[in-house]
Amino acid sequence: xxxxRAKPRIRNQxxxxxxxxxxxxxxxLAAQIGVTRQxxxxxxxxxxxxxxxxxxxxxxxxxxxxxxVFQYGLSADQLVHESVRRRVSHSSEPDA
Amino acid sequence: MxxxxxxxxxxxxxxxxxxxxxYYFVVAARMKSAGSTAVVEFVPLFVSVVVLMVVxxxxxxxxxxxxxxxxxxxxxxxxxxWRAESNASWVLxxxxxxxxxxxxxxxxxxxxxxLLLLFLISxxxxxxxxxxLYYRRGL
Numbered sequence: 001x002x003x004x005r006a007k008p009r010i011r012n013q014x015x016x017x018x019x020x021x022x023x024x025x026x027x028x029l030a031a032q033i034g035v036t037r038q039x040x041x042x043x044x045x046x047x048x049x050x051x052x053x054x055x056x057x058x059x060x061x062x063x064x065x066x067x068x069v070f071q072y073g074l075s076a077d078q079l080v081h082e083s084v085r086r087r088v089s090h091s092s093e094p095d096a
Numbered sequence: 097m098x099x100x101x102x103x104x105x106x107x108x109x110x111x112x113x114x115x116x117x118x119y120y121f122v123v124a125a126r127m128k129s130a131g132s133t134a135v136v137e138f139v140p141l142f143v144s145v146v147v148l149m150v151v152x153x154x155x156x157x158x159x160x161x162x163x164x165x166x167x168x169x170x171x172x173x174x175x176x177x178w179r180a181e182s183n184a185s186w187v188l189x190x191x192x193x194x195x196x197x198x199x200x201x202x203x204x205x206x207x208x209x210x211l212l213l214l215f216l217i218s219x220x221x222x223x224x225x226x227x228x229l230y231y232r233r234g235l
Contacts, residue, residue, distance in 0.1 A: 035170040038100040038231075047234025048172050 011071045014044045017062045033057040101166035102173050103231045108156040110224035112149055117217050120145045121210075128206060135209050176230040184223035191215020 018024040026040040033040075033054055042048035043058075050058070059066045099107075124138055132138065191212060198208045 030167075035172065036100060036102075036167040038098075038103075038167075039170050039172040042172060042234060045234070049235075051171055054171065 009046065009072075010049050011046065011073075012043065012069055013071075014040070014058065014069065017064070017069065021062060029058070029061060032061050100231075101160065101164060102169060103228070104160050104164075105157060106224050106227045106231075108153060108160065110221065110228070112152045112156065113217065113220060113224070116145055116149045116152065121214070124210060133204070133206060135205050138206070138209070172235070175235060176227050179230060179235070180223045180226035183226045184219040187215060187219035187222050191219065 030037045030040045
């Protein structure tokens, strides 16, 4: 039996950071980093991974390190899924 | 998610291209079945269709730009453009090969010209549809 491997993805905390910066709007953030509001929306929703330059500009606006804005790897749900997948593949392996 | 000016621009191009060139191909098919055998006979129709399309696209863009101010293009718009162009280039490539094959097998000139035009329009449709999918579903 095989279970699909969870794909790691880039996650971000932009929505939270905007909230902690006086409910900064997507439009205001977009104007500061030099992209359109739709692009900020796409980044926030995980539909677009920005260039390094834009990523650094976002971190600069919120005055935090890049790692606090973007994280790479499995989400909590994906970690559970991956753990189940490993257990299933171990149990279905034939004994040597 | 509210559509950006760029996305609206793609919709304008796609809809006007399908409607106007759809009309062109219907009229051209009727002309062909009525006995038109020279490419030059289709030129006035083709020119008027191209002019009509330019006028429609320009007017529609002006109306949309007045309704919602364009924000300009950024890196995401450019990346979407490049990927969509890459998808469309496959269709155009197949069209060129089909054109060469038609010439090699001595197909009627009217058919060759319209085959090339059909592939050109199809590649533009693929480009526009790709862009819309990338805008909606992400890259």
